[in-house]
Structures are given as structure tokens and as C-alpha cells.
Amino acid sequence: MIPFLLKRIASGVVLLIAVCAVAYTLLFANGSSIARNIVGDQASEAQVVAKEVELGLDQPLPIRFANWVGSAVTGDLGRSWFGPVTVADSLTTRLPVTLALIGTAMILVTILATVIGTTAAVKRGWVDRAVQIGAVIGDAIPGFVLAIVLATVFAVQLGLFPAVSTIAPGAGPEAWIASLTLPVIAIVLNYVTASAQQIRSAVIQQRDRDFVRTLRSRGLGEGEILVRHVLRGAAPAGLTVLSLQFVGLLGGAVILERIFALPGIGQLAVTSTVSGDIPIVMGVVLYTVLIVVIVNLLVDLINGWLNPKVRVS
Structure with a gap:
């Protein structure tokens, strides 16, 4: 290892x-x-x-x-060309917003996609058809369209959530929850069915393998086979899809942060690019790539733990 x-x-x-x-x-x-x-x-x-x-x-x-x-x-990324703040300070104050947005959304997507995809693979009835239809619809509707609709209906018209982010230094958890709820919902609606479709396919493939039939012949229950063997075999495929979605969301966060006025690194990247503040832009590039490397490393480690063949290869 x-x-x-x-x-x-x-x-x-x-x-x-x-x-x-x-x-x-x-x-x-x-x-x-x-x-x-x-x-x-x-x-x-x-x-x-x-x-x-x-x-x-x-x-x-x-x-x-x-x-x-x-x-x-050494942690010194220089200073902004258009202000007294350092690049590291600018990024560290905004990075938690982006990570909270993407992290919360991906946790919900993982849980919901696993439950829905596994159910669709096992039942193979209306849930299966609904997942496949939902995956097609989710791919057809851009995420920013869902975000605009949610913001218009629930923030502007109904006033249930703030139309502009209330996250600020020292803000309490209420401000974070109120500001992140709609963008998180937009991400979940856009990604969950596609992820469930991938997990469904992986679970079906695992359930049709010879070792599963052998386990059934030995008297193991379907629940034990599903949890201890099938899901473990299907996990690498699901993790790979989720990691790719996480990486994609780092770029897509720019649009969501603009729509909901979230003070994240996506918003910072846009404003710094427009003003030509290259040290800030380089800091955003460094942090983004570093996050991608860490996520890929964690996925590789989990896949290696689940499947010894990965470690050998």
C-alpha cells in the first residue's frame, strides 16, 4: 500500500x-x-x-x-496588486464558502444516489425507469437554469431564502444555511439522477457475477450479499463518477456563486481576472489544482482499499 x-x-x-x-x-x-x-x-x-x-x-x-x-x-503567495490584502488571506476567507457548498452538495448526492441507484438495481421496476428518465432530464437541463429558477421562485417571489448571500466574516450558522440551501439543492437536482444511474449500472453488473451466485448457493441472505459484497464491488465505479463531478463543480461553482452572490473562490476568480490581479488568479489556480489532487488521491486510496487489484496495477 x-x-x-x-x-x-x-x-x-x-x-x-x-x-x-x-x-x-x-x-x-x-x-x-x-x-x-x-x-x-x-x-x-x-x-x-x-x-x-x-x-x-x-x-x-x-x-x-x-x-x-x-x-x-512556504505559504507565501504574494500580495494583491490592487489592494493591501495578501493572496493567502483572500483565498482562506473565501475557500470555506466554496468547500461548504460543494462538499455539502456532494455528500447529499452520494447518499441519495447510492440509495436510489441501489434500489433501482434491485427492484428493477418503476424506480428503475424513473432513474433512467431522471438521468436524461438531468443531463438535458443545465445547472445554472435550475439555480435561476430556484432563486426566482423561492428567494425573489416567496422570500423564503435571501436573494443575496448573507455570509460574512463572523456570520452565524443561520446565515450559512440560508445562503447555501438553494445552491446546494440546485447541485443535488442536477447531479443525483446521473450518479444514481451510474451506481445502478455498477450494482447490476456486480449482482450478475459468478461469486454472487456462489454466495447465494451457500445460503447468504440478499441483504448481506448486497451490503458486504455487491456494494463494495460497485463502489469504485461510483466513486470515480462522484470524484469527476466534484472536480466539475469546482468550475461550475463560478456560475452558482455569481447567481447567489456567494463570496467563494469562484467569485474571487472572476473579479480578479477582470481586474488583471494575476497573483490572486495564480492563487486560485494553485488552490483549485491542489483540491483536485487531494480528492483524486483520496479516491485512489479508497479504491485501492476496496479492490486490491488497483494497488497491484
């Missing part, structure tokens, strides 16, 4: 460095334009050069990236 873990960690580190290197190169490829955009079109060449020196843009790109990596390893 240790070699398996070390290989996954090494591949995650390589992915993190590669993505950050590509993003850094694309963002900092033209240093003179960056300095000119910050000081304004009316600034003199001397002011532009002074700003380049201040930001370190006068150094070669590989050296600048190496310096950024060295600082990032």
Missing part, C-alpha cells in the same frame, strides 16, 4: 507543478503589457519600467516562476 500511495502522491505533485507552470507562463508571458495596464495608458515609460521592477517583471520568466514556487511552498 505504501508504494501505491507514494506513486499517487508523486503523480499529484507533477500535475500540480505542470498546471501551475502552464498557467504562470500564459499569465506572465507579456510583462510590459501587465505593467502598462496597471499604471495606465497615460504613464510614462519610466513609470512602466519602475512598475516592472517593483513587480519583478524585469526578471526572466523561469526565474520568476522558480521564485514563486519557492514562496508558495
Whole structure:
């Protein structure tokens, strides 16, 4: 298990460095334009050069990236170009909002999809047909459409939830629950049927295998076979789908945070990109890729624990 873990960690580190290197190169490829955009079109060449020196843009790109990596390893991601706040402070105040949104939604999706998908696989009746129809509908309706409808009906028209997020520093759990309920529901409605469809297929495949028939011939009950053997065999496929959905939600959170005015990293990424605050953008890239690497590592570890063949391969 240790070699398996070390290989996954090494591949995650390589992915993190590669993505950050590509993003850094694309963002900092033209240093003179960056300095000119910050000081304004009316600034003199001397002011532009002074700003380049201040930001370190006068150094070669590989050296600048190496310096950024060295600082990032120590937790120093620099400061915003348009404010006194540090990049780390900006991200740490907004990251909990995004993680609470996606984490809560994925926990609910996992529970509901497992129950619905397993029931559909075992009963093979109206529940099975409803799951398949729901998966098609869920794929056809974009998540942001559901979010807009929920916000219009339950926040604007009925006033049951705040139309604009009330999450702020020092806000109590009531503000978090009220602000996150509608976007979480939008995510769950958009993802649960598709996830249930995948789990249904995996459970059906496991129940048709020879070892299940052998267990039945030995007198084991259907409930024990389902919980201890079938679901364990079907778990890797379900976890893979859920991990991909989690990664997709990191990008989709930008739209949801804009619709519900949530102060998450998606909202921060949009505003920083528009203003050209590249240190903030690089911080968002780093944190996002790091979250993806951690999620993939956890999924690989769980799959390796459930299926020894994964560890061997």
C-alpha cells in the first residue's frame, strides 16, 4: 500500500507543478503589457519600467516562476496588486464558502444516489425507469437554469431564502444555511439522477457475477450479499463518477456563486481576472489544482482499499 500511495502522491505533485507552470507562463508571458495596464495608458515609460521592477517583471520568466514556487511552498503567495490584502488571506476567507457548498452538495448526492441507484438495481421496476428518465432530464437541463429558477421562485417571489448571500466574516450558522440551501439543492437536482444511474449500472453488473451466485448457493441472505459484497464491488465505479463531478463543480461553482452572490473562490476568480490581479488568479489556480489532487488521491486510496487489484496495477 505504501508504494501505491507514494506513486499517487508523486503523480499529484507533477500535475500540480505542470498546471501551475502552464498557467504562470500564459499569465506572465507579456510583462510590459501587465505593467502598462496597471499604471495606465497615460504613464510614462519610466513609470512602466519602475512598475516592472517593483513587480519583478524585469526578471526572466523561469526565474520568476522558480521564485514563486519557492514562496508558495512556504505559504507565501504574494500580495494583491490592487489592494493591501495578501493572496493567502483572500483565498482562506473565501475557500470555506466554496468547500461548504460543494462538499455539502456532494455528500447529499452520494447518499441519495447510492440509495436510489441501489434500489433501482434491485427492484428493477418503476424506480428503475424513473432513474433512467431522471438521468436524461438531468443531463438535458443545465445547472445554472435550475439555480435561476430556484432563486426566482423561492428567494425573489416567496422570500423564503435571501436573494443575496448573507455570509460574512463572523456570520452565524443561520446565515450559512440560508445562503447555501438553494445552491446546494440546485447541485443535488442536477447531479443525483446521473450518479444514481451510474451506481445502478455498477450494482447490476456486480449482482450478475459468478461469486454472487456462489454466495447465494451457500445460503447468504440478499441483504448481506448486497451490503458486504455487491456494494463494495460497485463502489469504485461510483466513486470515480462522484470524484469527476466534484472536480466539475469546482468550475461550475463560478456560475452558482455569481447567481447567489456567494463570496467563494469562484467569485474571487472572476473579479480578479477582470481586474488583471494575476497573483490572486495564480492563487486560485494553485488552490483549485491542489483540491483536485487531494480528492483524486483520496479516491485512489479508497479504491485501492476496496479492490486490491488497483494497488497491484
